Amino acid sequence: MFRLLILFIVQSAVLNTADGHVMSTPLRCNWNKDDLSDMEFIESYIFNKINYMEFNSTLGKVVGYTKLGISNADRLNKDTAALQARKAQAEAACKNNVEGYYSVVLSKTVEPQVEVMQVKKPDGSHPAVLMCSAYSFYPPLIKVTWLRNGKEVKGGQTSTEEMADGDWYYQIHSHLEYTPESGEEISCVVEHASFKKPMSYKWDPSMSEPDKSKIAIGASGLVLGVVLSAAGFIYYRKKSSGRILVPT
Numbered sequence: 001m002f003r004l005l006i007l008f009i010v011q012s013a014v015l016n017t018a019d020g021h022v023m024s025t026p027l028r029c030n031w032n033k034d035d036l037s038d039m040e041f042i043e044s045y046i047f048n049k050i051n052y053m054e055f056n057s058t059l060g061k062v063v064g065y066t067k068l069g070i071s072n073a074d075r076l077n078k079d080t081a082a083l084q085a086r087k088a089q090a091e092a093a094c095k096n097n098v099e100g101y102y103s104v105v106l107s108k109t110v111e112p113q114v115e116v117m118q119v120k121k122p123d124g125s126h127p128a129v130l131m132c133s134a135y136s137f138y139p140p141l142i143k144v145t146w147l148r149n150g151k152e153v154k155g156g157q158t159s160t161e162e163m164a165d166g167d168w169y170y171q172i173h174s175h176l177e178y179t180p181e182s183g184e185e186i187s188c189v190v191e192h193a194s195f196k197k198p199m200s201y202k203w204d205p206s207m208s209e210p211d212k213s214k215i216a217i218g219a220s221g222l223v224l225g226v227v228l229s230a231a232g233f234i235y236y237r238k239k240s241s242g243r244i245l246v247p248t
């Protein structure tokens with residue numbers, strides 16, 4: 001996985017009118033290896049959206065992209081001590097920040113919350129559609145597959161990309177289009193770094209959630225009715241037997 005960290009160090013921004021000028025010098029840190037040994041630093045000089053010059057740590061020099069950038073680069077590249085200092089500064093900023101990200105985020109895994117539901121009931125000639133959703137996981141690398149009677153389903157499934165929630169967590173949704181058959185068993189299998197083994201989630205076609213809550217409400221009503229009738233009956237019996245016991 002290619003990692004990228006951008007540190008925005010805005011040196012000066014003159015924005016006192018709507019058509020003011022903006023100068024920004026973002027520092028990018030690119031690396032692949034977890035020990036950060038291959039880290040490259042790119043410091044860009046951008047004036048009013050024009051990237052006119054860049055310091056590239058792999059080259060160890062400044063590269064100009066416009067006439068002004070080229071003449072500035074020629075001047076800056078003559079000062080080797082300043083170039084060394086620039087590289088050291090970029091390295092310090094990148095490594096410090098990235099080490100922090102490794103300890104609090106990149107080295108951690110967070111288990112997905114998985115749900116399997118029917119999004120389209122079968123009707124006539126149209127197949128049914130199931131959706132398997134995995135929420136709030138990290139890192140983004142994940143694999144979602146479907147099993148039908150224990151065998152991997154080939155075809156009929158489509159999946160979204162891993163979508164960023166914007167808070168380091170990701171979600172993904174996989175759809176399976178199929179024609180239901182009685183007695184079959186369908187499950188969604190999720191493989192993720194936070195799991196020791198692939199996890200399987202069975203689709204329970206017996207009842208959907210709204211049906212379950214309707215039954216629960218009906219059952220509660222019935223229980224309440226029975227309790228109230230019994231209480232009324234006991235009260236009635238006590239009253240009438242009390243009347244008999246009272247001597248006249």
Ligand SMILES: *[C@@H]1O[C@H](CO)[C@@H](O)[C@H](O)[C@H]1NC(C)=O
Binds near residue numbers: 042056057058059
């Ligand atoms: C930095 O320079 C190296 C060596 O020429 C090059 O391979 C790399 O692509 C450059 N990086 C960027 C972001 O331009």
